[in-house]
Amino acid sequence: MFRSSIYKTPDQLRLMIEPGLATAASLAAARRKIVAGASTLEIDAVAEAAIIARGGASNFKLVPGYNHTICASVNDEVVHGIPSTRVLEPGDIVSIDSGAILGGWNGDSAITVVIPGGDPAETLRRQNLSRITEGSLWAGIARLARARHLNEVGDAIQTFVENEGGAIGENYGILTEYIGHGIGQNMHEEPPVFNYRVRQKGPEVKPGLVVAIEPMVVMHNPETYVKDDEWTVATTDGGAASHWEHTVAVHARGIWVMTAEDGGAEGLAPFGVTPTPVE
Numbered sequence: 001m002f003r004s005s006i007y008k009t010p011d012q013l014r015l016m017i018e019p020g021l022a023t024a025a026s027l028a029a030a031r032r033k034i035v036a037g038a039s040t041l042e043i044d045a046v047a048e049a050a051i052i053a054r055g056g057a058s059n060f061k062l063v064p065g066y067n068h069t070i071c072a073s074v075n076d077e078v079v080h081g082i083p084s085t086r087v088l089e090p091g092d093i094v095s096i097d098s099g100a101i102l103g104g105w106n107g108d109s110a111i112t113v114v115i116p117g118g119d120p121a122e123t124l125r126r127q128n129l130s131r132i133t134e135g136s137l138w139a140g141i142a143r144l145a146r147a148r149h150l151n152e153v154g155d156a157i158q159t160f161v162e163n164e165g166g167a168i169g170e171n172y173g174i175l176t177e178y179i180g181h182g183i184g185q186n187m188h189e190e191p192p193v194f195n196y197r198v199r200q201k202g203p204e205v206k207p208g209l210v211v212a213i214e215p216m217v218v219m220h221n222p223e224t225y226v227k228d229d230e231w232t233v234a235t236t237d238g239g240a241a242s243h244w245e246h247t248v249a250v251h252a253r254g255i256w257v258m259t260a261e262d263g264g265a266e267g268l269a270p271f272g273v274t275p276t277p278v279e
Contacts (some may be wrong), residue, residue, distance in 0.1 A: 006182055006190050007208030012203040013249050013278045016184070016210060020247055020258030022056035022100035023107030025258075030070060030096045033112045036088055040072035044083035047098050056102035059187045066231070071097040073232065077240040078216050078224060079178055080231045080273045091118015093249065095243040099187055104188045108212045109259035110245035124220070126240050128168055133217040133242035134267075136160040140195070140213050141248055141264060142271035144205060145255045151202035154194035157215050173222030180214045183247055207252045214245030251278050 008016070029050040034044045048058055048069035058069040073081035073095040074088070081095075088094060097110040111131040114123060136157045143156035159176060165172040180193030191203050195215040203209070207248055219239035226233055247258040254276035257264030263275040 006203060007206065008184055008210055008249075009208065010251070012105070012184070013208065013210070013251055015103055016107070016247075016249065016258055017278060019052070019056060019100045019102040019105050019107040021107075021261070022054040022102055023050045023247070023259045024110045024261050025050040025100040026056055026069065026100060027096060027109055027111050031113060034088065034094050034115065035097070036090045036115050038204060039085050039087050040074070040081070040083040041085055041191055042068050043072060044068050047096070047161075051100045053176055054100070054102070056100040057155060059099040059101040059106050062101070062187075069219065073097075073199065073241065073243065075240055076174060076238045077232050078218060079233045079243055082229055082231050088115055089118070091123050091126070093130065093240050093242065095241065097216045097243060097245065101187075104185055106183050106185070107247050107259050108183055108187055108245060109247060110214060110243045111178060112242040112244060125170070128170065129219060129240060130242045131174065132164045132172065134244045136215045136217065137244040137246060138264075138267040139267065141246065141255070142216065142268055142273045144211075144213070144248060144250065145268075145273045147205045149201035149203065150191060150205055150209070150211070151194055151198050151200055153213060155197045158196045161215070161217055165266060167188065171220055172181060173218045173220055175216040175218065175222050177218055177223065179225065180212050180245070183210055183212045203220060205250055207250055208248040210247065210258070212245055212247050214243065216241065216243045218242075222277060249278060251276070253279070267279055
């Protein structure tokens with residue numbers, strides 16, 4: 001049984017707007033820096049500067065033992081990659097996860113970028129992987145707008161990945177060990193948000209529910225291991241990976257993507273969903 005505390009009040013939802021926008025700003029700054037020749041430490045620096053400029057701070061740095069603003073995962077790395085002096089190269093697929101805390105409330109979001117260049121065929125495969133992973137995120141958010149129970153989101157994500165991957169002849173794998181989560185005064189809260197079908201219905205979708213939806217999709221085999229740094233999660237077969245995430249609020253008038261500057265309007269348009277601002 002899920003406690004009613006997973007549902008935020010209208011006042012609390014309003015307090016989550018600014019940390020969401022600070023998170024979005026950090027990823028916009030990171031995206032501009034994801035180019036061949038840049039290091040992931042340089043991307044970390046610009047992401048942190050963007051959060052500070054909006055009056056926030058990195059919530060990733062509040063995680064015991066972690067000292068960076070972002071996680072930077074490259075090629076076969078799926079999530080939790082540590083920024084370093086590693087220099088990015090043409091054709092790399094780079095996932096950046098970032099979060100901000102402001103006024104005691106949190107935002108959490110992730111993007112994937114494929115750097116132009118490299119082998120044309122492999123670059124195209126990686127671009128398709130990122131495109132379909134992002135599309136599955138928006139499919140999940142769109143389902144949340146209409147859902148009665150939270151676990152309908154995972155069904156929408158898996159269906160999108162299977163259908164779109166099958167259409168281009170790819171059998172993608174969805175990670176099951178790493179999933180989305182509730183978010184509020186803590187970056188990770190109840191309830192779990194699955195990126196795949198499960199038998200349980202999950203909590204009721206009603207005003208006040210705020211969740212971070214984050215599909216992690218890989219080329220074929222979803223098995224992973226943790227590297228020797230004890231943080232970075234990578235695919236066992238060396239296949240490329242993509243990670244997309246948004247913090248999404250359900251409120252009395254609809255849904256609003258807290259970590260998108262337009263509230264999710266562009267991403268949701270293909271699904272016939274129009275987000276409504278939190279007031």
